[in-house]
Amino acid sequence: MRNVLFVISGPSGVGKGTIAKKLVERNSQFALSISCTTRSPRPGEKDGIDYFFISKQEFQNKIDNNGLLEYSNHFENFYGTPRQFVEEKLKTHDVLLEIDVNGGLKVKEEFPQALLIMILPPSIEEIRNRLIKRSTESIQKIDLRMQRIKYELEKKSLYDFSVVNDKLITAVEKIEEYIKLQKNI
Numbered sequence: 001m002r003n004v005l006f007v008i009s010g011p012s013g014v015g016k017g018t019i020a021k022k023l024v025e026r027n028s029q030f031a032l033s034i035s036c037t038t039r040s041p042r043p044g045e046k047d048g049i050d051y052f053f054i055s056k057q058e059f060q061n062k063i064d065n066n067g068l069l070e071y072s073n074h075f076e077n078f079y080g081t082p083r084q085f086v087e088e089k090l091k092t093h094d095v096l097l098e099i100d101v102n103g104g105l106k107v108k109e110e111f112p113q114a115l116l117i118m119i120l121p122p123s124i125e126e127i128r129n130r131l132i133k134r135s136t137e138s139i140q141k142i143d144l145r146m147q148r149i150k151y152e153l154e155k156k157s158l159y160d161f162s163v164v165n166d167k168l169i170t171a172v173e174k175i176e177e178y179i180k181l182q183k184n185i
């Protein structure tokens with residue numbers, strides 16, 4: 001079957017980054033896209049691995065040159081998917097994007113055959129606890145992220161598949177089953 005563009009979305013702190021990395025580790029057909037962002041790296045994050053950390057001007061240049069497949073902003077920062085990587089990799093791999101709900105819906109407009117997967121928290125309170133445990137942001141910023149969660153969860157019905165991240169490995173296996181079914185393998 002043709003290669004597929006998969007999008008993984010879900011509220012901040014739901015563990016979607018860990019799920020995306022596990023999927024790529026366990027399935028060699030997947031290429032994980034690395035997004036560009038104007039936000040500063042968190043402790044331990046590396047340029048070119050977690051994100052391409054670029055300036056607002058560089059981000060604007062990419063928009064002007066049609067270099068982004070989609071982009072959106074979170075609070076004061078911009079995030080976008082490099083178009084060239086996705087289009088090139090799709091020739092040989094399934095491509096996985098770990099992006100927000102607005103980005104996912106934009107991708108679906110441009111690539112109607114893309115499959116959108118939403119990761120849900122076991123409970124909203126659980127997300128808040130995870131964000132606090134990660135402790136890279138102030139409580140005020142965490143509260144802003146919490147407001148956004150409701151908005152993202154409301155978009156669930158526009159996604160093709162959703163899974164609760166109660167136990168990491170179970171969530172990963174459910175996504176793998178869904179992907180196999182979609183690809184008829």
Ligand code: 5GP
Nearest residue numbers: 035036071072074079080081098099100103
């Ligand atoms: P964080 O700052 O926590 O790494 O990411 C904030 C949000 O931006 C997350 O929901 C993440 O999925 C989303 N995000 C990361 N990369 C992209 C991207 O390329 N495009 C869009 N639309 N959202 C992204």
